[in-house]
Amino acid sequence: MTWTVGRKGFACLLAAAMLLAFGAARAGEQAERALAAARQLLDSGAVPRNASIRVAFKSGNIAALLGPELELQKEWEQRSGVMITAKVIPQQPALQNLKANPDVDLTVARTHEFPDLLEQGLVEDLTPMLKEFGFRIDGTPPQGFIRPRLQGYLGDKVVAIPADGDVLILYLRRDLLESPAERAAFRKAYGRDLAIPATWQEYDQLAEFFHRPQKGLYGTVEQRERDTAWMFWLPRYLGQGAPYRQLFDDRLKPLIDSPAGVAATESYVRTVRHSAPEILGDGKDYSYTTPIFMQGKAFSVIFTIAGAKLFNSSGSAVRGKFMAVPLPGNRVGGKVVRSNVPIYGNNLVVSSRGAQRKLAFLFTMWLTDPDNSLRTVGVRGGFTDPFRWNHLADQRIRDLYTQEALAVFAKEWPAALPPGTGLPGDGDYIAALNQNLWLAASGKVSASEAMRRTSHDWEAITQQHGRDKQASWLKIFNAGFAVSEPGAVSPK
Amino acid sequence: MKLPTRFGLLPQLLLGFVGAGMLVAMVLWTGNRMLERSSERLVTTLERHVRPLARLHTLQSRLGGLRNLELELGHLDDVFALQSQVTRLRAEMTTLDTEIGKFSLTLGQNSPKEAQRLAGHWRDYRSRLEQQARLAADMDLAAVRAITTSGSHLPYLSIQALLNEVAEQTEAAADLAYRKATDDQAEQRWDFLKLVLIGGLVIFIGLAYSGRTVVRRIGILSEHAQKLATGVESGHIAISPHDEIGDLAQAFGAMRQQVLTREAALRSAQADLERRVQERTADLKSANRRLVRFSQVVEQNPVGILVARIGGMVEFVNPAYCRITGRSADDTIEQPLIEVIHVADPLDADSALRVATAGGIWELEQPSRRGDQAYWERLRLGAVLDERGRATHLLLSREDITEQRVQMEKITYQAHYDLLTGLPNRALANDRLMQAVSRARRDGGRAAAMFIDLDNFKEVNDTLGHATGDTLLRQVAQRLTGAVRGDDVVARLGGDEFLIVAGGLVHGDEAAAIAEKIISAFTDVFTVDERELNTSPSIGIAIYPDDGTDPMVLLRNADLAMYEAKDSGRNMYRFYNRSIHDLSLQRLEIGRCLRGALERQELHVVYHPLVRADSGCIIGAEALLRWNSPELGEVQPALFIPVAEQNGLIVDLGRWVLREACATLARWRLRQDGFVMAVNVSPRQFKASGFVAMVKECLHEFDVPPGQLEIEITEGLLLRNQDEVSVILDELHALGVRLSMDDFGTGYSSLSYLREFPFHTVKIDRSFIRDVSEDRSDRALVIAAVRMAQALGLQIIAEGVETDEQWSFLVGQDCDILQGFRFGMPVTESNFGKTWVNARVSRPEGDEHSQGVPFIPV
Missing domain, CATH: 3.30.70.270 (Reverse transcriptase/Diguanylate cyclase domain)
Structure with a gap:
């Protein structure tokens, strides 16, 4: 299976999305409803006149969620009469941020953090407020959210309003891939044409082929630091085919201590030797890897759609020389099975301890309106990437990210699976996995040992939380993703 | 005399205003020119010195902002934040490049050396920033921080120091120029003030002169007007008539004369008007009191009252109306009368309105309902007439007459x-x-x-x-x-x-x-x-x-x-039938004739002998009353005794008979020792007050031994008021009078009576004796009666003995005394005295005891 999306394909995709637009909310309507509801709350005395919404965002979110020069904040305050008090919080899990800031009404959380936040009662179940204020988390193009069930739901409960879209994309150096000399050399070395990798094995071969550190070129700078290890391992594991589309069976027995888990780990470990020397260092995340690729010192990197924005910027050495392609997969039964996961994602959650939860929800409703949200995506100093279908058709955003990258981005969503475990204690489960993956990548344990240790750790965590309880959470988690979503284009 | 030249007020005023206006305009124009010149000098001074200061301040602020961006750049660890910061840094550099270029040109006009120094320092600082931006794009943050600390710091400080120096110089020059400008402005203001004072003084003098002339003449007029107002007589008005005030004075004089005339008439009219007002006020108060009283009467009237416009809506209902109907005033007022009159038959409602509108009175009593409660009401509808006798409204009264109806029905029921x-x-x-x-x-x-x-x-x-x-x-x-x-x-x-x-x-x-x-x-x-x-x-x-x-x-x-x-x-x-009618008439006739019969001596007593059964000896007699009426002839006792009993005459008749019998007894007992006189006493006589006393009195009066007087009463007497009868019988018994039960067998024949009351004798009714020879039951009863009496120790008298067989039978049963036609008819006292006293009757043939006087028919 090959993922090649050109201008024509992208246009067809958008056209299909437009056809499915029937029933979707009109642009601006969602924002006006939110403003009217906020004013009504003030007028009725349900909230005091001097009420303000306390938001806590990471520094990179401020510009994205409150607008460049805080223009979105100003507009909201002028039109609704509700003030916003913003606070900058450090780059750490939402669980810690919410515990440290009990007076906050609104903050951001990653998808895989939802079970812990909900189980500990730190965030509000937004389902009743959606109903009360007539806000539909609609997944229908051309205006709807992109795969909202992946980023906003836990089971049937709406936990967050998506405000970012972060599936993984493979970035390659187009100039090298299309170089006749390189193509000839590759054919000679591997006996096949140099092409976009369809499988992780082919990806490894390309990394190996282009890994020339003495010439200042690494085969790949895919992240291998400890804290984000799961993000790059999970697509490899989930692409092993059934039953390894899940991490646990129904009774919480880990499925990773298996040939599929070991193969995924081995694939994960294999890139280290074709990468930069400090790639395993703590804190060597995308701020380490993406500049290397941007400076033209690497053949490939895997990152979110934000990479395209970065690589296409004016100071980038690879501007016009890179290409975005779908993630590779695994060959299972003669077919290539691919999967993707949303890894970061800034989803807006309402703190259950906040004083102005309804106003915070209404601000979120206003902010994620199809029109208003256009002003948050790809802004200067912001982290927010497209999360609604209409963002993909906006010319400013297309110029910023490149049309080609956005087409791949759109096509990767149907292959996306839920990130994380979906269980309370997700942070612990992920930390155990990260640690053992890092040990394996460091060569301190074998891939099979890493999976065995992880499986053992996971059993202990499950035991600690209670197997029956965890099983019921897993059932809710899985049931939520059994629901089909409109607007997603089936992968071919 | 030559009149002075006329110069009217209008020309005078116009002349004054024009002069004063021209003077004011001249002063204002002059002042304005002076202030304009002063203001222009001040503005020029400000522009020359303050604007460069403001631009300098902006430049310093932007430079500080740029330095902050630079400082932040080295501390950002996120690639996206870094990119954004570099973008902002470059944008600020571009802006400042332009700003500093313009400022240097301005500065170069007065201080060319400072302008050259500023350009040089800015070039140096900018090159360092460019270097940092490149390093940041490569994520070489350490190098960025190194430049920030050692490379760019000095150029930045040099620029700031130069800008501060320029700012101080500019500020000192501006301060000096400003002070000079304000001094000039103060001098100009003083000159203007003097000009205003002179102008004002001229206008004041002109106005004072004109005013004094006008005010004095108006004062004279005012004085005369006040005198006119207070009714004080005033003389000639001394004002020269050369202008409008003079005209006014002359007109005022004429008007004063007319006012005085009319005032007298008005005072008279006012007095009359006040009197009429007082009278009208008194009338209104009286009418108002009546109105209030009538309103209270209507409001407090227990009768429900409704007032409606003819052909229109209901205007008023009193509380009683709401209470009676159970409908609120809101439900009734402004409703058509036809809809709230509520009569069972709609035709009645139409009729009511027709009658009342025509001036008649319509009335109706009907059952009605008040919620679940039923009640009777009386409706009365009539017209309300206005003072001209026209019907303007209809008055419907509604009265709850339930209580009256109930009482009436109760009375009606009790009456029927x-x-x-x-x-x-x-x-x-x-x-x-x-x-x-x-x-x-x-x-x-x-x-x-x-x-x-x-x-x-x-x-x-x-x-x-x-x-x-x-x-x-x-x-x-x-x-x-x-x-x-x-x-x-x-x-x-x-x-x-x-x-x-x-x-x-x-x-x-x-x-x-x-x-x-x-x-x-x-x-x-x-x-x-x-x-x-x-x-x-x-x-x-x-x-x-x-x-x-x-x-x-x-x-x-x-x-x-x-x-x-x-x-x-x-x-x-x-x-x-007719006979009943006749009998009734006969009874009436008997009653009528019986009254006074005693006084007219139409009554007499006959005596019927009592014969000892075994010996045939006469032992006494029964006194029987007879009436021989001149109108009716001989009247049977069976006819007149019940009538006498009914009309009460029996008491007097009985007393008379008792006295007659006692008197006779008194005579006969002297001839026959132990002679017994039996007297019938009717129930009414027996229970009449003083009966016992009367008996006692007779016994005493005629000296008759009580044991020779026998009082006969019937069983019926014992049936009623036994206690009372028992007392009387006991008293008679105490007197020693013999007591006899008459007509035994016809009534209850109760053995208990014989045992409970002190009787001496029982008389068996003639009806049993008559058929005693043929009727076995009669015979059995007689035998039983005799046995019973014997057992109780009572004497037996058999009545109605007519034949020897009866006599023989009774003797055989040991009967004591006999009475009947077998021994003779009742006879008068004289005949009885001749025939029966001390006599004896012969016994039937064959009877071994037969002896004495033969049967003597009466």
């Missing part, structure tokens, strides 16, 4: 129904009888009046009490009602008397069938308080038109027929 039995009473019975007669007359049919009297009811009432009697009457009423036809009327006339009105008869015989059903209904005993009681009806029937056409006549005739039934043995019915 017997409260004890619930049957129609005499009045309603008479009415029903009249209706039945009218119907029969109209239909050519017949109607019956059936008069019923209960047999023995009085005894029940007397012996068992009124409560038992009342219960019995209620049961009788039920049986009567059940026995008659559906349309027949059963009524209670009083006591134990009932009347049945049966209409729609074809033949009189149909009444007989009804009577038989009634008698049959009494067959079963009545049970009152678990006691079985017997009573029977005696029914008298009168038929319309055979026995009378007048209802009262029919009732009377039925009553007579009832007596006939009673006399015929009770528990039967009798139709009225």
Whole structure:
């Protein structure tokens, strides 16, 4: 299976999305409803006149969620009469941020953090407020959210309003891939044409082929630091085919201590030797890897759609020389099975301890309106990437990210699976996995040992939380993703 | 005399205003020019010195912002934040490049050296920033921080120091220029003030002169006007007439004359008006008091009052109206009257409005409802007339007359129904009888009046009490009602008397069938308080038109027929006929003639001998009353004694008989020792007050031994008021008088009476003696009576002995005394004295005891 999306394909995709637009909310309507509801709350005395919404965002979110020069904040305050008090919080899990800031009404959380936040009662179940204020988390193009069930739901409960879209994309150096000399050399070395990798094995071969550190070129700078290890391992594991589309069976027995888990780990470990020397260092995340690729010192990197924005910027050495392609997969039964996961994602959650939860929800409703949200995506100093279908058709955003990258981005969503475990204690489960993956990548344990240790750790965590309880959470988690979503284009 | 030249006020004023205006305009123009020049100098000074300062300040601020961006750049660890920061840094650099370029040009005009220094430092600082931006793009943050610390710091400080130096110089120059400008402005302001003062002084002098002239003349006019106002006489107005004020003075003089004339007329009119106002006010107060009083009367009136416009809506209802109807004022006011009048028949409502609108009074009493509560109301609708007699409104009064209706119905019921039995009473019975007669007359049919009297009811009432009697009457009423036809009327006339009105008869015989059903209904005993009681009806029937056409006549005739039934043995019915009527008339005639008969000596006493059975000796006599009326001839005791008993004459007659008998006894006892005189005493006489005393008095008066006087009473006397009778009998017994029970066997024949009361003698009724030879039952009764009396130690007298067989039988039964025609008829005192005193009757043939006087017929 090959993922090649050109201008024509992208246009067809958008056209299909437009056809499915029937029933979707009109642009601006969602924002006006939110403003009217906020004013009504003030007028009725349900909230005091001097009420303000306390938001806590990471520094990179401020510009994205409150607008460049805080223009979105100003507009909201002028039109609704509700003030916003913003606070900058450090780059750490939402669980810690919410515990440290009990007076906050609104903050951001990653998808895989939802079970812990909900189980500990730190965030509000937004389902009743959606109903009360007539806000539909609609997944229908051309205006709807992109795969909202992946980023906003836990089971049937709406936990967050998506405000970012972060599936993984493979970035390659187009100039090298299309170089006749390189193509000839590759054919000679591997006996096949140099092409976009369809499988992780082919990806490894390309990394190996282009890994020339003495010439200042690494085969790949895919992240291998400890804290984000799961993000790059999970697509490899989930692409092993059934039953390894899940991490646990129904009774919480880990499925990773298996040939599929070991193969995924081995694939994960294999890139280290074709990468930069400090790639395993703590804190060597995308701020380490993406500049290397941007400076033209690497053949490939895997990152979110934000990479395209970065690589296409004016100071980038690879501007016009890179290409975005779908993630590779695994060959299972003669077919290539691919999967993707949303890894970061800034989803807006309402703190259950906040004083102005309804106003915070209404601000979120206003902010994620199809029109208003256009002003948050790809802004200067912001982290927010497209999360609604209409963002993909906006010319400013297309110029910023490149049309080609956005087409791949759109096509990767149907292959996306839920990130994380979906269980309370997700942070612990992920930390155990990260640690053992890092040990394996460091060569301190074998891939099979890493999976065995992880499986053992996971059993202990499950035991600690209670197997029956965890099983019921897993059932809710899985049931939520059994629901089909409109607007997603089936992968071919 | 030459008049002064006329110069009017208007020209004077115009001249003054023009002069003053020109002066003010000149002062203002001059002042304005001075202030404009001063202001222009101040603005020029500010522009020259303050604007560069402001631009300098902006430049310093932007430079500080750029330095902050630079400092932040080295501390950002996120690639996206770094990119954004570099973008902002470059944008600020570009902006500042332009700003510093412009500022240097301006600065170069006065301080070319400083301008050259500024450009040089800025180039140096900018090159360092460019270097940092490149390093940041490569994520070489350490190098960025190194430049920030050592490379760019000095150029930045140099720029800031130069800008501060320029700012200080500019500020000092600006301060000096500003002070000079403000000093010039103050001088100009003082010059302007002096000019204003001079102008003002000139205008003041002009106005003061003109004003003084006008004010003085107006003051003269004002003085005269005040005098006119206060009624003080004033003289000539000394104002020269060369302008409008002079004209005004002349006109004022003329006006003053007219005012004085009219004032006198007005004072007179005012006095008259005040008097009329006072009178009108008094009238209004009086009318208002009446209105308030009438309003209170209406509001507090217990009668509901509603007022509506004719042909329009309801305007007013009082509280009583709402209370009576149960409908609020809001539900009634502004509703059409036809919709709130609420009468059962809509035609009545139309009629009511028609009658009332035409000036009539419409009234209606009707049942109504107030929610769940039913009530009676009286409605009265009439027109309200205005002062001209026109009907403008309708007045509907509504009165709750439920209580009146209830009382009226109660009274009506009590007037027509017997409260004890619930049957129609005499009045309603008479009415029903009249209706039945009218119907029969109209239909050519017949109607019956059936008069019923209960047999023995009085005894029940007397012996068992009124409560038992009342219960019995209620049961009788039920049986009567059940026995008659559906349309027949059963009524209670009083006591134990009932009347049945049966209409729609074809033949009189149909009444007989009804009577038989009634008698049959009494067959079963009545049970009152678990006691079985017997009573029977005696029914008298009168038929319309055979026995009378007048209802009262029919009732009377039925009553007579009832007596006939009673006399015929009770528990039967009798139709009225002529003989009953005649008998009734006869009884009336007897009563009439009996009154005064004693005084007229029409009465006399006869004596019937009492014969000892075994010896035939006369032992005494029974005194019997006889009446020989001049009008009626010899009247049988059976006819006149009941009449006397009924009308009370029996008391006097009885007393007379007793006295006659005692007087006779007194004479005869002297001739025959132990002679006994028996005297009948009627129940009414027996219970009359002083009876015992009278007996005692007779005994004493005629010196008669009590044991030779025998008082005969009937069993019936013992049935009523036993206690009272017992007391009298005991008193008589105490006197020593002999007591005899008469007519034994015809009544209750109660053995207990004989045992309980102090009787000496029992007299067996003649009806048993008459057939004693043939009738075994009579014979058995006589034998039983004799045995019983003997057992009780009583003497036996057999009445009605007419034959020797009877005598022999009675002797055989050891009967003591005999009385009857076998021994002779009752005779007068003289005849008895001659024949029977100390005489003896011969015994029948064959009787071994037979001896003495033979039978002597009277």
